[in-house]
Amino acid sequence: MTDASLETRILDAVERCVNQWGFTKVTIDDVVAESGVSRATLYRVFPGGRDVVFEALRVRRLDNFFSVLTAQVEGAVDLLDVVVRAVVAATLELRADDQLAAMLASEPGETLGQLTVEGFPRIVRMANVTLTPYVTRFVPAPTAQRLIDVLSRLTISYFLAPSADVDFGHTEQARGFLRPVVRVLTEPSAEPPLSPVSSH
Amino acid sequence: MTDASLETRILDAVERCVNQWGFTKVTIDDVVAESGVSRATLYRVFPGGRDVVFEALRVRRLDNFFSVLTAQVEGAVDLLDVVVRAVVAATLELRADDQLAAMLASEPGETLGQLTVEGFPRIVRMANVTLTPYVTRFVPAPTAQRLIDVLSRLTISYFLAPSADVDFGHTEQARGFLRPVVRVLTEPSAEPPLSPVSSH
DNA sequence: GACAATGAGACGGTTTCTGTCTTATCGTCT
């Protein structure tokens, strides 16, 4: 499969370019020069050009992000453990990822928008798909989905705007914070969202 | 002097931009946005635009480089001490300066040319002007000039192309290497360059 | 209120970048 190798070469080159210059400053010609692949080949592998290439890189990085996450969640023994491991691992990975950090820092307009407006739903969706199997070992599917949805939003929010009250990169703190959250969200009496509540 | 403050603001902004994106990727509009100074004001402070701004930054960085150097050389007790201190300090400063490193690494064609073709003579000249007073405390002016000239070239060369034999960032190694060099260059019998020699 | 300094941004000319296309080269298969 020569195409796979080409795709990898190109995306690796894009990654190096982004590391060096930041997202907004990388041109297709930079990638061509860095990858050693010809312009024509690049457009054959990624028809659509610039946007498609960067989109492919985002997808690859997101895949990688969640494969690390699932590896961390593998050995969890109970629901809270799954949740804490996932949240902490995600937080630490986001923090350690200087490339993502650069994406966030370099161009507030463009790149932050990438994460919030476009990337946010995708991350939540992906978290749902990827982590649901691990959560449904302990709670039914609807509860799992609601749990993952809320927690992925919380994780991203606390990464983007860290709080002085709790550090999601710190396992004990995260556990203390998440314990009641998980408890509430898994209570059988939990009302469906967007519906009027009878009690009170 | 509002102009001085403006100049500083702009150059600081350029420095941040260069740190973030590398020399070749910084535009005037980036600097304008980063500095918060208007385009018109920038061109009033630096008539000539882009080239002049970057030139001013280079000058400022060179000034700063040598002010650090002279501070190091202040307390030297003999000629070899002056030389070793200067060479070691210059080498370490060059190595620690990630911005210069980025200039060297980012664009071999453009930036390395900046140092060798254009920057090199300037550094040598500046070294001469700045360090001569400290060297003439121990040897006559013509000898001092020759010494500084040779040693600044050696320093830059060993920085750009490190040798396995000697590390100019290491005081003892530098001293061992430089001792005979200094001795030879300060020998009264040293023949003037480019002239035929009578002996032998 | 006059005036100098600065910000905001429009504008034309130039350069750079993009995406497509053509041609040449290379390796492989028959």
Added chain:
DNA sequence: AGACGATAAGACAGAAACCGTCTCATTGTC
């Protein structure tokens, strides 16, 4: 050897970005 698919090299036009200049509005100071 010759045919063929894949890739490199690069020309090209249209679009976008950038540069440097200019005008005008705003601000702060006397």
